[in-house]
Amino acid sequence: MLRFTLLWLLVFLFASISSSSARPAPYAMRISCGARQNIRTPPTYTRWYKDFAYTGGIPANATAPSHITPPLKTLRYFPLSEGPENCYIINRVPKGHYSVFAEALVFLLDGSVSICFHSTGRGDPTIISIEILQIDEKAYYFGPEWGRGVILKTTSRLTCGTSKPKFDEDYSGDHWGGDRFWHPIRTFGKNVDAPRSTESGIKKASTVPNFYPEALYQSAVVSTDSKPDLAYTMDVDPNKNYSIWLHFAEIDATITSAGKRVFDVLINGGTVFENVDVVGMSGDRYTALVLNTTVALSGRTLTITLHPKKGNHAILTAIEVFQVIVAESKTSPEEVRALQALKKSLGLPNRFGWNGDPCVPKEHPWSGADCHFDKSGGKWFIDGLGLGNQGLRGSLPNEISKLHHLQSINLSGNSIHGVIPSSLGTVTSLETLDLSYNFLNGSIPESLGKLTALRRLNLNGNSLSGRVPSALGGRLLNGASFNFTDNHGLCGIPGLPKCGPHLSAGAKVGIAFAVFLSLVLLVICSICWWKRRQNILRAQQIAAASRSAPYAKARTQSSHDIQMSRNPSRGRTASENGPSLLS
Incomplete structure (x- = not known):
């Protein structure tokens, strides 16, 4: 049997109100968790909305004790297979001061409510209902x-x-x-x-x-x-x-x-x-x-x-x-968006529970995310990602560079493909980068050479190619630990094959343009030659036809003689012949 931790949650909303006595009705949202249709409960016949598209988890029927009111008959529970943390996300809630009764009174200003449940390992978190109700701005x-x-x-x-x-x-x-x-x-x-x-x-x-x-x-x-x-x-x-x-x-x-x-x-x-x-x-x-x-x-x-x-x-x-x-202060919104992009791009499974705030509450940070509090800025930020050997698939998004405070990244032993984002070179605090044993291809971005704090770089076991950036190669002499092995296309440092003549990016562009221009000229010349050849063949065909028909000239001359001999007896006057050229 499932063990349920029954939880009743009442969420109350504060919003600015006018001092006028004629106020609109307060905002109200009541959700009967797990319900598949809207219901009303006695004795007041309050309306409860069905639980649809707010969160993950599993809906189920509830057998509520007689002392619990209102008498709702469904619930939603969150087994660990759905992740350690699950959140109800309710949008389009009027901005203002919120009160979470039976839980807390808080200020929320982003126009939405996020209600999260974290498993403690003592049964599956379970919720019966949620109420979001607007009340006076100065209440309590x-x-x-x-x-x-x-x-x-x-x-x-x-x-x-x-x-x-x-x-x-x-x-x-x-x-x-x-x-x-x-x-x-x-x-x-x-x-x-x-x-x-x-x-x-x-x-x-x-x-x-x-x-x-x-x-x-x-x-x-x-x-x-x-x-x-x-x-x-x-x-x-x-x-x-x-x-x-x-x-x-x-x-x-x-x-x-x-x-x-x-x-x-x-x-x-x-x-x-x-x-x-x-x-x-x-x-x-x-x-x-x-x-x-x-x-x-x-x-x-x-x-x-x-x-x-x-x-x-x-x-x-x-x-x-x-x-x-x-x-508690929240995690930097920019870093939250970056983690959400990483979650989507790598297809993180539900068991990671990347929902809600990555660092709050501090007892339950996101799995694989290391948090640090910035006292000067009053916000949490992410300084480490540990997601090695987690069966992740997908590619690395450019948004990973928005995690400006990262000191360590470990994504080794997964099935990540695509290229290494050049934007990683902007995370100047990075000390450890381990992307080994994935399916990364392309070249190593030159921008990684700008990571002056980098002391450990593992890119081995991929399908990378091209020259290792000289800035990284030179760092090996200063005690840094870099591993580029098992990339058959890499070259340029001791332990790897030698590279061929090195061409600058401008030279490569110039060569490509010259090859393209040569191809265009070759095509034009081919077309001109082909047309000239066709003209020559056509002239030869005409000449050959003339030589094969000798009677054609005689026939033409005979026609001319016939035309000159028409009406030979008819004389012409001087006026008809025109003025004489003789005096």
Whole structure:
């Protein structure tokens, strides 16, 4: 049986919005992974699009546990035969600030979303659904650190005082708030608190920038007399910063005005909010209040404690906890395009998993690609390619020269054909180039002689021909290791056959032009000779015909005599004959 790691992924999109109250509907894209047709799910009958042409992997039917909603019946999984990394590529998404709930909040500015899954060897990565939803530009703004260089990774999202899981959609939430999933927690522990709920309307809930659904604030937990402190503990990763969002609404009928319930909020024993009076701070009963703080945690637990100071009870509606992460810089776009061209030209098989970003996350770089971070430029780049003995076929594209930071290339033992791109001579940082045992032909580019850092060059076992560039030959005297053997057409250095007279490129062009001109003149002369010969033959034929018919001349003379003798008796007058020449 296949082992599946079930993964739910909600992707939310931020985009710039107008301050005008009349806004268009937010962008929404929901994909039911593995589905072959569009479907709708109860109770809201939300539309999910079929999963077509976004990624690789294998679609399959799903038997989802009853506690997972919405009830989608298909999935897509990614066995290792499809490669260690696979990505959903979704284009034409409005540019802006993106939030990946259950994963992270990030900025994306290229108009597309790339969602990648990397196998850890503990079963095949599997996904049931993806949602991309547009929400407010400033949603989850938490202070000066908030911005493009920061990711908020969702750690926990709880709705208190209820046992039913809810999405914003189930809560009839404003679409500009997205469709967040709220995990229910009825109480924090036996006899330490009690659930409260109301059907009364809640004010100031669905407002910018976060648009929390009104129904979120209609349930809560309240501490008891036996345990006045209200505390919740959860596991976290150590030595990280966390952004904590606490939600309140005074829905207890016993609290009728400000000052009746006052408490402090502590994080791991340290006070972060003093004298919280929900009615006084929100402005009224049945009115939403949201408090946010960012804390640094060194341990593996996070404990949120509400300590009553007046009224002997504390109240809490919902909790959201995000891990604050410094966003990883991406690989240089030019180098990504170069690797994609190399992938296409060499026909890299799926098992390489060259999808997504080559260097991010740094724990999962592309197979065969060595990454290095440029602190000055703030980007990753590729400094090594190790793809030897991988059964690769195809040719080397000129785009390989766009990998400007390469120090080592090993493509030996494959079935690469064609010529060595002369553009490789522009990769001045190259120290090792191993293209041995392939099917390369043509000559060794003169440009390789410009690689002054090159210390190891293996071109043996190919079908190269011509003279080895003198700049490379001279490098052998300086301790470089070059191998040109098993190329029957190469010549010009010790260990290889001697070359014939060397002609410059200009001389070769001149000779070629002279040969071409000679051929043209030869053709013209041949045509002239042939025409002259035809004329001579034609004249000879006419002469021969004349000699073979002697009566022709006599016959002609007889006709002339007959014409002169016509009408001999008729005289002519002087006027008819014209003026006389005699006086």
